[in-house]
Amino acid sequence: MKAAFWVIGAGLAGAGAAGLPWLIGDYYLTVALNLAMWIALAQSWTILSGMAGYISLGHVVFYGLGAYCVVVTWQAVPLFVAIPLGGLVAGIFAAVIGAPVLRVRGPYFVILTFGIAELVKYIVINIEASSGQASRLLFGTPSVTDLYLIMLALAAAATGLAWTVRRSRLGSGLVAIREDEEAAQTFGVPVTRFKVYAFILAAVIPGMAGGTFVLRSTYFETTQVFDPVISFSIVTMAIIGGSDDARGPLLGATFLVVLSELLWSTLPQLYLIVLGTLLVVFVLFLPGGLVGLLGPNRHRLVR
């Protein structure tokens, strides 16, 4: 009954969101595009980092690989092939590095993911430099409306995916891994396999989101699509919103997109200072995030 309510609500919200381009101006449409992208990224992130507790501080690597893939194949293959290809490349990368990387636990996993993202960034920078290009120009990129609709679909897919995984055997296994990996293994959870699956699932949509968002501007610069600030923002969104519930990343992403609209264009440094401070405050005082604040109250109302 309650699930049906949420599904209907989400359907209505989705239909409304899809109609936005014909209702609002270009500026707000760009904001909506940003919002959809961050929701797609933060929801995907929770599949590994929220459920299994393996906090990835290098999620930008999938975003960047997807973006790079679309840029390299730009005007050589059609967009409806290039964007899924970006997701595929991100997924394959996750599958290849998954098993060794996911052996590393706790905080070492966190800094390792950061290191991998930086390593891949510098490798791509070197590849681009050796081909003699500092940046590439992209001609004939799609309209904001098209990009928005693609991104909206990705955001919906990521939310749906996180929702589905959370209720699946895989999701239960991942939560068991987060609570106690040894115990989970003892009870027969295929620990390594589940972690790698979660890693791949968490990587594919960010790859496609990167491939889509890179077409927002008409030039491509490697450092921009592999910017560690993107990873940092994803983590902060999930921690501010709370990552135990599909609503957490929605709240966190909305909050930060509004904040970024207010501050980014005028004072990007101030935006990041606020972001860093929020991260510290939430880790110290509100580890459950905004959803954690909502949680107990809701139960009290039910009683």
Next chain:
Amino acid sequence: MDTVLSGQLLFSALVIGAVYALTGLGLNLVYGTMRLLNIAHGDVVMLGAYLAFWLFSLGQISPLLAAPLAVLGAAGLGALAYLGLFRRQIETTPAVEKLEANSLLLFFGISVVIQNLASLAFTPSPRAVTYLDTIYRLGGVSMTGNRLAILGISVLICVATALVLRYSVYGLAIKALIQNREAAAVVGVNVRRVQIVSLMLGFGLAGLAGTLLSMTEQISPFMGFPFTIAAFVVIIMGGLGNLVGGILAGFLLGFVEIYGVVLTSSNARSIILYGVFVGVLLLRPQGLLGGRRISQ
């Protein structure tokens, strides 16, 4: 092959290795005694470098005189961080894993705040000073005065710190804390005092490294992260609490970086640093404590 064996390269590798050893030593103290994963360590290096830069460009004060000031300033920051944030965090979080993960996120937030405050205050554009760039020639190797100073001071401070830790009561208390916090408290170590001193010392060493670097490197608000990464490599390779091992690992990393760049290209520098970092973590997935955690 001649270039690879030249004294010039050896000298460069020693200089950068000495700086890595110094920063690694600082992080080793902080991580070892408190299990705080200080990902903002490199930002303290950056602040030290800016202090030296401003004192030199505004007051013509030598970076070598700025060094003690930077040590004091950074130590003060360390004390503030301990009293303001981490004392409570350490004492209310009994599980080491949780403390490590939380401290990593906290320091990451702090790092972003420091970098962007510095970028607001100093502008993001890189700066550099020219100081002590007289060239000395020794056995066919040209050395600038500033690099000689970096090498000499870093080695001196590393050796002095290692000796103090080995022979003084404080050093023994720090080592006891690295080995086992509860047992150290039982035998009468004042845990809080040792922790705050370690954090101040660790930050101070990072600030010192910053002032030394300001004489040869370009400085910018975002210069710190590679030094954090290098410091992590140093303590993972050298072993937690193993200060001598850490110092050797610092020099080893310097050699790998310099010779790697010579054998490939100067663009490969970051790839080598992050590659070594990723490789070291993949080879030691159990983390910095190595096998010891299993027995706990």
